[in-house]
């Protein structure tokens with residue numbers, strides 16, 4: 001059965017002068033799922049999300065949000081947007097801002113309970129917006145995005161700059177949204193965030209989708225990986241490879257540090273250790289490392305992500 005898409009982006013493009021910020025980008029966000037747009041700085045994530053939010057217009061392609069044009073005003077009560085900046089009254093207090101937004105919705109969450117839920121309690125709730133810390137502003141912005149019980153939430157780098165506790169609060173909230181059937185489209189640089197939260201990850205680079213799938217699919221079921229160990233220098237790696245499945249790779253890095261790559265499952269590990277045993281080699285510090293989303297990302301884009 002075809003999935004129902006809350007957000008559908010087909011062949012989207014957006015150019016700023018000579019910059020092709022978005023260059024023929026296509027992806028869909030199935031209803032009730034969390035999708036992460038993951039990519040390096042300048043990949044076109046924010047531009048894409050802002051077009052989906054109805055704040056910018058694409059130059060070409062098609063964007064449908066809950067089945068309609070993103071600029072359609074009727075979408076407003078159904079969609080929550082976490083703004084990076086702006087949209088706030090600098091002198092208003094956090095609790096006032098949230099109550100104001102709640103008042104625009106027919107069946108909002110309880111603002112006080114939501115503020116407590118994101119950790120803005122006590123004096124923080126009564127602090128003017130401009131005096132909140134960067135992280136507190138972000139948490140308030142998150143609360144404002146969800147207070148109206150939206151069907152769909154856009155979160156642009158929701159945890160950038162947050163401390164560990166606030167990051168986990170945000171992740172828990174996103175997981176609660178999904179459990180309640182809310183659809184979430186978020187952007188992130190953080191691999192662990194995408195791996196932890198997203199049902200589907202769309203890797204964007206230079207305005208194009210370079211890979212998409214579940215985190216497990218992108219890391220090929222988690223089986224692709226490597227074994228690392230220390231042993232005497234000069235092992236016969238051709239002989240080792242002959243004992244392993246075709247396509248495996250082996251290298252000696254610095255003297256006596258070995259890396260063996262392949263589909264790392266129990267049989268692969270057993271084959272390596274059996275070969276070592278047969279050759280009187282004790283592999284020291286033997287460890288298994290699964291291929292991570294970051295490895296996939298670096299292979300696809302050639303760049304390291306900010307952590």
Ligand SMILES: Nc1ncnc2c1ncn2[C@@H]1O[C@H](COP(=O)(O)OP(=O)(O)OP(=O)(O)O)[C@@H](O)[C@H]1O
Nearest residue numbers: 016019020021039040041042043044045046047048
């Ligand atoms: N209003 C604008 N005018 C001119 N260029 C812009 C504008 N907005 C974005 N760009 C350019 O478009 C490209 C994509 O930017 P965008 O903000 O969408 O990327 P991003 O993936 O969200 O990056 P980051 O992770 O750094 O926020 C960048 O080269 C950026 O400089």
